[in-house]
Amino acid sequence: MQLTENRFLTSKGFGVHSPWAYDLIEFVINEKLPYYAYDDLYAFWQKAPDWLPQYPQSRDELLFRLVNRFNPHSIVEIGTGAGVSTGYLASVNSRSQVVTIDEKHSSNKDVSRNLKKLKNITYLTGDVLETLQDIIDDANSQNSTIDFVHVAHTRNYREAVAMLIPAMGRDSVIVVEDLGKKEKREWWKSIIEDPRIGVTFQLSKLGILFFDQTKTKQHYLL
Numbered sequence: 001m002q003l004t005e006n007r008f009l010t011s012k013g014f015g016v017h018s019p020w021a022y023d024l025i026e027f028v029i030n031e032k033l034p035y036y037a038y039d040d041l042y043a044f045w046q047k048a049p050d051w052l053p054q055y056p057q058s059r060d061e062l063l064f065r066l067v068n069r070f071n072p073h074s075i076v077e078i079g080t081g082a083g084v085s086t087g088y089l090a091s092v093n094s095r096s097q098v099v100t101i102d103e104k105h106s107s108n109k110d111v112s113r114n115l116k117k118l119k120n121i122t123y124l125t126g127d128v129l130e131t132l133q134d135i136i137d138d139a140n141s142q143n144s145t146i147d148f149v150h151v152a153h154t155r156n157y158r159e160a161v162a163m164l165i166p167a168m169g170r171d172s173v174i175v176v177e178d179l180g181k182k183e184k185r186e187w188w189k190s191i192i193e194d195p196r197i198g199v200t201f202q203l204s205k206l207g208i209l210f211f212d213q214t215k216t217k218q219h220y221l222l
Contacts, residue, residue, distance in 0.1 A: 018218070029203070035068070041091055048083050049111060053082060060084060066175065067096070071092075074147045074148070076098075076132070076146055077150040078157070079102070079152040080123065082111065085152055094118075098118075101124050104125045111123065129163070161174065165197070170214075171211075196211065199216075
């Protein structure tokens with residue numbers, strides 16, 4: 001399947017012919033109206049360890065909107081950081097199961113203490129790739145797929161995405177952070193060519209991978 005590129009440069013959706021892509025761009029990615037939970041979440045996660053990495057609030061709000069749109073049951077985050085993004089992922093639907101994987105470090109207890117405020121979060125620490133493989137093996141044993149993945153504060157993004165792609169279903173989504181880094185952008189250019197990946201979206205520092213092969217493979221630059 002040949003990859004085509006669509007440079008989406010206006011907030012009006014000019015040049016986007018797919019109704020599905022237009023709807024996602026206009027009403028999820030570019031949505032500016034506040035959601036009901038934003039204020040509560042901002043206050044709730046002020047106690048997250050501020051010495052650990054986290055993303056701008058606007059990026060966490062985008063994660064919230066994506067989860068709200070696709071309503072995944074199983075969510076996996078790789079690289080917990082301060083745990084703020086984890087809270088946004090988990091707060092959309094209390095019935096979703098969020099597993100966030102972190103390396104062992106001196107602040108694990110501080111992160112864990114904050115994440116325990118939401119019952120649908122499981123915080124795992126240790127070898128990131130080994131833990132991820134256990135999650136994938138468990139999904140395979142149940143003949144299920146992983147619905148939504150947030151590749152966040154991790155140096156193992158290459159290996160993690162390579163491991164995850166075979167475990168994705170038609171409706172699965174992978175969100176990759178930190179595309180502002182040159183090395184990661186080069187990797188991103190190669191990963192979107194993978195024939196197992198369908199439509200992709202690239203923002204300035206974030207990328208989104210979809211796996212529905214019934215949609216024309218296309219890359220949107222926003």
